[in-house]
C-alpha cells in the first residue's frame with residue numbers, strides 16, 4: 538500500500554520495534570510484524586497485531602513499570 542505519511546513510499550512486510558508511552562511508563566516491543574514504508578520508515582500494524590501490542594502495553598502500565606522491553610511473540 539502507499540504510505541500515508543510521506544505519500545511517495547510503498548510499504549512492505551517487515552519487522553519493527555514499537556515504542557509506546559503512557560503516563561510514566563515506556564513500553565518497547567521488539568520484533569513486531571508490520572508493513573514498513575521503504576521511503577520514510579513509518580510502520581503500519583494490522584488490526585489484530587495492534588490490539589495485541591496495546592493490550593501488552595496496558596498490562597505493563599498496570600504493573601507500574603517505568604520501562605519495559607518485550608519481544609512480540611506470535
Ligand SMILES: [Zn+2]
Pocket residue numbers: 540541542543544545546547574575576577578579
Ligand atoms: Zn513513507
